[in-house]
Amino acid sequence: MKQLKPEKTTGWRGSEELWLQAAYETLIEQGVEAVKVMELAKRLDLSRTSFYGHFENREALLQALVERWRQKNTGNLLERTQAYAETIAEALFNLFDCWLCDDLFDARLDFAIRNWALSDPELRAVLEASDQERIDAIREMFVRFGFEPDEARVRAYTVYYTQIGYISMMVDEPPEPRIRRMPIYVETFTGTHPTEAEVARFASRHGMSADFVQRRSGGQAAL
Template sequence: MDDVVAHKTKGWRGSEDLWLEKAYDMLIGSGVEAVKIMPLAKALGLSRTSFYWHFEDRDALLAALVRRWEKKNTGNLVERCERYAETITEAVFNLFDCWIDDTLFDAKLDFAIRNWAQSAPKLKKRLENTDRDRIEAIGGMFTRYGYSKEQADVRSHTIYYTQVGYISMMVEEPMDIRIRRMPDYIETYTGRQPSQTEIERFIGRHRELLTS
């Protein structure tokens, strides 16, 4: 028994994060049907039985992927919507960080989950609830800055559906171009022009992505 514990400590069965990361790669690259125990074990150079030290079964692994998606994408989006800002334009810039920084919002994972949900009714329902929660968070951001409930509803749907369109259509837009367009997007979404200071602060957060 001590030998087993020693081997596990040394990581010979991998770790939960290692299995989950490889499952993520397969989900992103080939879809949920590719996420299976034997291919995962082979890709990691580990035994099939090693998997069961970390997950009860394939369903448990898939559930962990969904939790990862909700925690990262929805969690960060909601946090950005609730983050302090002096103006609505600054608040929307905070949200726009999610569209630029993949450590905040993983667009590839969102795309993979949406594809997976088309053949998984329970996940589709969960996705619908998640979309609703995200839109409500964006709408709440607008109401905090004096927009009516009706205005907030329309503006939040417009922002969110535009981004989902980017994801679903797999738009490949140079990031420097997208960043430079964002002040105009904000004026479109809010009806107000961001200040030059707000624009410079936003660009400064993402300056390494600007190629010119």
């Protein structure tokens, strides 16, 4: 277990972000049942009363965790679906950045929230609303590129549920093989082939060459 050991001065109560980060790490490692004020205080080597200088109670801390998840995961996903793209293939590559960049989308946090929601009906409702918001954003992305609404929704389901499957099954693999397959995912999800230039731009921003990601066959991206 990672221990946060802040440098302290007399009477220091930590910071709101410090307590929230400790709660986040505990949620990821042990689940919501372990997110308790006394245990967090021990983890931070601070007094229990210090917590109440930043949060009214444990419930307020838990709500802050949920808000962090909503802002980071759902917020960034929506932004990536709206990012500039000239084709649906390029738009999907923009979305795929979420699956590869922890700064954009925290898969471990998404998994922890889903586990937590199994025993919390109120959070489950929040999760379901967030899932729907994400799916709607992906659907609108397809619609922008000329897909009929019903078809766009089915394609959005396919894209989103595939990724949630990765998260729920705790698939752990190096990024390289997954990135290498992504042009084929684009073709599968959109019915179109990404261009060499689109693959090259996507590969470059993830520190790889287009030759690594694709093998050219008739001008199409392939493994």
